[in-house]
Amino acid sequence: MTPMEPRERRDCLEIVEQLSEYLDGELNADARTALEAHLRYCPECQTFLASLRQTMHLLHQLGEEPSSLPPALEDRLLHQMQQQLTVRLTQQSSRQTEADDTSSLANDHVESVARSTMPNP
Amino acid sequence: MPGPIIDLSLYDDEQALLEGLRRGDPDACTCFVKRFAPLVYARALRLLGDADDAENVLQTTFIKACAALPEYTGTGSLKSWLYRIASNEGLMLLRQKRPQVGLDAAGELAPDEAELPSTTPWPTDPARSVIEGELRREIARAIAELPAGLREVVVLRDIEQLSTEETAERLGISPGTVKVRLHRARLRLRETLARYIASEASFHRDDA
Numbered sequence: 463m464t465p466m467e468p469r470e471r472r473d474c475l476e477i478v479e480q481l482s483e484y485l486d487g488e489l490n491a492d493a494r495t496a497l498e499a500h501l502r503y504c505p506e507c508q509t510f511l512a513s514l515r516q517t518m519h520l521l522h523q524l525g526e527e528p529s530s531l532p533p534a535l536e537d538r539l540l541h542q543m544q545q546q547l548t549v550r551l552t553q554q555s556s557r558q559t560e561a562d563d564t565s566s567l568a569n570d571h572v573e574s575v576a577r578s579t580m581p582n583p
Numbered sequence: 584m585p586g587p588i589i590d591l592s593l594y595d596d597e598q599a600l601l602e603g604l605r606r607g608d609p610d611a612c613t614c615f616v617k618r619f620a621p622l623v624y625a626r627a628l629r630l631l632g633d634a635d636d637a638e639n640v641l642q643t644t645f646i647k648a649c650a651a652l653p654e655y656t657g658t659g660s661l662k663s664w665l666y667r668i669a670s671n672e673g674l675m676l677l678r679q680k681r682p683q684v685g686l687d688a689a690g691e692l693a694p695d696e697a698e699l700p701s702t703t704p705w706p707t708d709p710a711r712s713v714i715e716g717e718l719r720r721e722i723a724r725a726i727a728e729l730p731a732g733l734r735e736v737v738v739l740r741d742i743e744q745l746s747t748e749e750t751a752e753r754l755g756i757s758p759g760t761v762k763v764r765l766h767r768a769r770l771r772l773r774e775t776l777a778r779y780i781a782s783e784a785s786f787h788r789d790d791a
Contacts, residue, residue, distance in 0.1 A: 522744065538642075540612070
C-alpha cells in the first residue's frame, strides 16, 4: 500500500473518530455522506470499519452466550435463597396471625362496646 | 435444601415460577437460581471484571429480588428485571470502588490517539470462532482490563444493548459522553482483538 499524503492521513483520523456513531446509525446525514465518500477511495478505513464492526458483533454475541455458574457459588446462592424464602414465609405467616388476632380483638371490642352501650333490659 | 435432581421444566412458565416462589416452594427457588443466576453472574462479571465483586452483586441481586417478589408486578420479563437490579448494584459497587477522580470530562479517558490505529486486515473471521473458548476468554479479559468508566459504557451499550439515552440515564452522564466513551472502549477492544488474532494467525503459519 502506498504511504498516504498528510492530508489524507488527517481525513482518516477524522473518519475513524466517527465510525462508532456511523455503525450505530447515529451520524447525521451530511457527515454520513462525507464518510461514505471517503470510504469509497480508502481501503484502510474500509478495513478498519470491518474490524470495528466485527468487534461489536463479538460483544453482542458475548451478551447472548449461555453461561454457567461455578458449582460452589451456585450451592451458596441456593442455600441463601432457601433461607431467605423461609424467613419471608415465617414473617408472612406471623403477620397473618397478627392480623387475625387484631381483627378478633377488634371484634371483641365492638362486641363489648355494643354490650356496654346497650340499654339494660 | 432440595436434592440436586429436580425437573427444571417444572417452572418453564414465568407466571408459575413466580407463584411457586411466592408460595415458598423450594423447587421454584432452585429453578429460579439455576435458570437466572448464571446469566446475572456473567453480566456482573463483565461489568465489574472481578469474580468476588460479581458474586457479591449476584447475591445482593437475588436477595433484593426475593424481598421484592410480593410487589413485583410482572411487566417485562423476569430476566430483564433481574438484569436491571444487577446492573444497578454493579454500578453502585463500581462507584464505591472508583478512585475519586472526575471522569465526566470525556477527554480524560481519551487514549493517545494522535496516531491512526493499525489497519492490518484481520486474517480470520473472528465471528466464526466465537464459540472457541480461547477467543471468548480473550474478549472477557480485554473488557475486564478496561478502565471502569469505559467498561460500564461498553457493557451497557454493546453487551446489554441498551440505547445511548438509556445508558446515559443509568450512568448519570450525558449522551455525548456515552458516545465518546463507547468509541474509546471499542477502539481498545478492537486493538486487543486484532493483536490476538494476528498472533494466532502467525502461530498457525509457523505451525504449518
